[in-house]
Amino acid sequence: MPKTDRIEVRTDETTGELIRRAAELSRASTSQFIIAAAVDRAEAVVARADVTLMPAVQFDAMIEAIDRANPMPNLARAAAAPRRFRG
Known part of the structure; x- marks a missing residue:
């Protein structure tokens, strides 16, 4: 894939030398090294998100709560009420 996107960074001299x-x-170019490190970190951040x-x-409690029937009487009443508008 052709490389057309450009990202520039500035750093202090000590960090640049490191x-x-x-x-x-x-045995990589500076660009290759920075890109590989940034991609590793970006993938970790995105995966965590x-x-x-x-x-x-906690997971078991969540699944149990999802599976437990909840009649929600207010919602049931609202759904059963006559509609104000007909389409």
């Missing part, structure tokens, strides 16, 4: 050294040790983690006991 990143360049790590890229060199990884897309997944809800909870203890098993």
Whole structure:
């Protein structure tokens, strides 16, 4: 896939040297190193946002609450009431 999108970053000299050294040790270009690190972090952040983690006991309680019938009398009354408008 052609690389057409551009992202620029600024950093202090110490951080830049650290990143360049790590890229060199990884036998990658600075751009490749930064992209790989950013993609790893981005995937972790997105995965955490897309997944809800909870203890098993809490999950079981949630499923039980979902499965338990709830008559919701106010909603049932509202649904049974005559309609004001007919379409």
